[in-house]
Each structure stands twice: as structure tokens, then as C-alpha cells.
Amino acid sequence: MAASISRCALLQVCRFSSQFTRFQTxxxxxxxxxxxxxxRLFTTSCAKLDRSAITVPSVNLDLEDVERRLTLPERxxxxxxxxxxxxxxxxxxxxxAVVYIHRQQFxxxxxxxxxxxxxxxxxxxxxIRLEKVLMVGGDNFSLIGRPLLSRDLVEVWATVIEKTETPxxxxxxxxxxxxxxxxxxxxxxxxxxxxxTINVTTVTEDN
Amino acid sequence: MTSRSQPSAFLRSVLQNGVGRYICQLKRITFQFxxxxxQSRGVRDYxxxxxxDFARKNPGxxxxxxxxxxxxxxxxxxxxxxxxxxxxxALKMSKDxxxxxVELLRAQSGLDVVRMRKPMHTDNPTIQGxxxxxxxxxSHLNIETFPTKNPTWKxxxxxxxxxxxxxxxxxxxxx
Numbered sequence: 001m002a003a004s005i006s007r008c009a010l011l012q013v014c015r016f017s018s019q020f021t022r023f024q025t026x027x028x029x030x031x032x033x034x035x036x037x038x039x040r041l042f043t044t045s046c047a048k049l050d051r052s053a054i055t056v057p058s059v060n061l062d063l064e065d066v067e068r069r070l071t072l073p074e075r076x077x078x079x080x081x082x083x084x085x086x087x088x089x090x091x092x093x094x095x096x097a098v099v100y101i102h103r104q105q106f107x108x109x110x111x112x113x114x115x116x117x118x119x120x121x122x123x124x125x126x127x128i129r130l131e132k133v134l135m136v137g138g139d140n141f142s143l144i145g146r147p148l149l150s151r152d153l154v155e156v157w158a159t160v161i162e163k164t165e166t167p168x169x170x171x172x173x174x175x176x177x178x179x180x181x182x183x184x185x186x187x188x189x190x191x192x193x194x195x196x197t198i199n200v201t202t203v204t205e206d207n
Numbered sequence: 208m209t210s211r212s213q214p215s216a217f218l219r220s221v222l223q224n225g226v227g228r229y230i231c232q233l234k235r236i237t238f239q240f241x242x243x244x245x246q247s248r249g250v251r252d253y254x255x256x257x258x259x260d261f262a263r264k265n266p267g268x269x270x271x272x273x274x275x276x277x278x279x280x281x282x283x284x285x286x287x288x289x290x291x292x293x294x295x296x297a298l299k300m301s302k303d304x305x306x307x308x309v310e311l312l313r314a315q316s317g318l319d320v321v322r323m324r325k326p327m328h329t330d331n332p333t334i335q336g337x338x339x340x341x342x343x344x345x346s347h348l349n350i351e352t353f354p355t356k357n358p359t360w361k362x363x364x365x366x367x368x369x370x371x372x373x374x375x376x377x378x379x380x381x382x
Contacts, residue, residue: 094334095334104326109334111329112327112331113218113220113327113328114326115218115326116326124229125231142335159229161224161225161229162315163314163315164316164320165311165320166320167321167322192220192316194220194226
């Protein structure tokens with residue numbers, strides 16, 4: 001088994017390296033193959049192969065076994081889901097959400113203020129929905145998205161309460177003794193959001 | 208001009224604005240300009256064309272217009288619900304520039320424009336409880352005495368890399 005793996009790998013690498021015969025020398029063969037196979041005895045060409053000299057640790061990879069271990073049995077999953085749903089409906093705790101806006105992530109709850117250094121199209125006073133939710137949680141549960149949670153599962157609503165500018169920032173560069181000096185004053189657009197509500201619906205197969 | 212030498216503040220709003228209804232923070236805006244000076248031309252154009260639309264769209268904002276010779280350099284004076292006053296020089300501005308400036312004044316809250324130390328503010332920083340070293344650990348550790356025979360983790364056992372020969376009973380070696 002071990003020897004057949006090694007020969008298989010060797011032949012594949014030979015096929016690959018033959019493309020490079022124009023540019024590469026025999027050194028290429030040595031480099032690649034020495035990394036794949038811990039060979040003590042390696043001759044100048046691929047064809048001459050001393051199988052007894054090459055030792056490769058055998059790997060028993062039972063894919064079915066691995067898959068069985070990685071996937072949670074259905075009854076365990078259903079138990080967890082039903083517990084989470086019960087908690088969502090019965091225990092109306094304060095919820096938090098991790099939300100992705102403008103290249104930043106915020107952990108927010110209802111009543112929070114958020115500042116984004118960007119211009120938002122919505123007018124002051126408008127309600128907007130923050131759709132990119134990475135995580136949501138309450139007292140006793142957390143729902144973690146991979147990487148985002150479904151839109152049907154979570155609703156986060158916010159109000160735009162202010163759209164201003166930052167105070168004047170200065171971008172200054174200097175290289176001494178080179179006569180290079182740059183002084184740029186700029187202001188960024190600033191938006192402030194007030195988080196109004198975070199709602200979670202029950203967890204189903206679809207969301 | 209370092210940020211440390213300039214004033215800074217934490218993010219806040221005026222009287223929980225946005226929690227219930229949003230309320231426009233601009234209370235009063237005054238256009239101080241001259242009827243004849245060239246620098247006031249933009250303000251005059253704005254007043255002729257766009258001011259009435261602005262006033263209709265924002266019925267909660269009181270609009271005053273003060274034409275006077277002393278206002279040869281025109282200004283926009285904005286007063287806010289928290290009592291702050293902002294004066295913006297409008298000299299040599301075009302009508303469109305004044306329009307964007309007025310919209311900016313309307314969307315501002317009246318709080319001082321300074322560096323915000325944190326991009327968020329929350330009154331409820333924790334929901335699942337602050338982390339402490341016993342969070343997510345087995346509860347038997349609460350009554351455990353240390354040193355314990357059942358540690359939660361321990362260093363991996365290290366096997367010796369070199370096995371030295373044990374000397375024989377009469378202190379001779381086999382080499």
C-alpha cells in the first residue's frame with residue numbers, strides 16, 4: 001500500500017515536471033521529489049527507483065468514518081434547535097447582534113449609537129435595516145453565521161440621527177532636505193445611527 | 208495639531224434622539240447678507256430660489272432672513288435645540304454650495320464637532336455576562352482545592368530525546 005502510494009505520487013510529479021524540462025534542470029526533480037518522499041537513495045532519472053529504500057508512513061483514511069464524526073447526529077441537532085427556539089419565544093431577553101457595516105463590525109443591542117465614517121444615502125430620520133448580521137445572541141443562546149445569518153432569521157433596524165462631517169484632519173508629509181512638503185486638510189462624512197430593534201424568528205431548516 | 212492637544216468627546220446624542228421618534232435638532236437658521244455686495248450673491252440666489260422649499264420641507268425649523276449693509280460678508284447662523292450656536296461664513300459661495308451647507312446644518316445635532324474617541328456608545332455592554340476565568344469551566348472547580356489531581360489542562364508529557372544508559376550496579380558501563 002505504502003509503496004504503491006509512493007510510486008503513484010512519483011509518476012504524477014514526473015508528469016508535472018516534464019512540462020518544465022525546458023527551463024528546469026534535474027535539480028527540479030530532486031527538490032520536488034525529496035520533499036514528497038523521504039528518499040535516501042535517489043538516482044539521476046525518475047525511472048530507476050529502489051522501492052526498498054523509500055519508506056512512507058501509511059495513512060489510513062476512512063472517509064466515511066471521518067464524515068460520520070464531523071456531522072452532528074440529527075437527533076442531537078434537533079434537540080439543540082428546539083431548545084434555542086423555546087428560549088427565543090419564552091425568554092424574551094435583550095438580544096445582541098454583530099453587524100457588518102462599512103468594513104467594520106459592531107456588537108450592538110437596542111438603544112446603541114454607532115458612528116460610521118461614510119456618507120449614507122438615507123436621510124436623517126429614516127429607518128434603515130442592517131442586513132449583514134454575523135451573529136445574534138441572547139441570555140442563553142448564540143446563533144453564529146457562516147459567515148452571515150439568513151435575512152429571514154434576524155432583523156436589525158436603525159435610525160439615522162445625524163449626518164455631519166468630522167473635524168478637519170491634516171495629512172502632512174515631509175522629506176527633509178528634499179524640498180518635499182505636503183499639507184492636505186480634509187473632512188470625512190460622518191453618520192450616526194441609533195439601533196432601534198433586533199428581532200429573531202425561530203430557527204428552521206430554511207434559515 | 209495632534210489629536211491629543213485637540214478636544215475630544217465620546218459619541219452621544221441629544222436627549223436619546225432616535226430611540227422613540229427622530230426630532231430635527233436645528234431650531235433656527237438665520238441668513239445674514241447684504242442686498243448689494245458681490246459676496247452675498249450666492250445667498251441672494253439661494254433665498255430667491257431654494258429657501259422656500261427648504262422652509263416647507265422643514266416646518267420645525269424657524270427661518271430668518273436679515274438683509275443689512277453690515278452683513279457685506281454673509282453668514283449663516285444655526286441655533287440648535289441644545290442651545291449651541293454655529294456660524295458659517297457664506298461669502299463667495301455659490302447657490303449650490305449654500306444649499307449643501309444648509310442641508311449639513313439641518314442634519315447636524317448641535318453637539319460640538321470634535322474627535323470621537325469611540326465609534327459607538329452603549330448603555331448595555333454585556334448581555335451574556337462579562338468573561339471571568341471560570342466562565343465555560345466545569346462547576347466542580349468552584350469547590351476544588353488546589354493543587355488538584357484533575358487539572359483542566361496540563362503540559363504534554365515530554366519523552367526524552369536521548370535515552371542514556373543506566374549504569375550497572377558496580378558502576379561500569381557496557382561501552
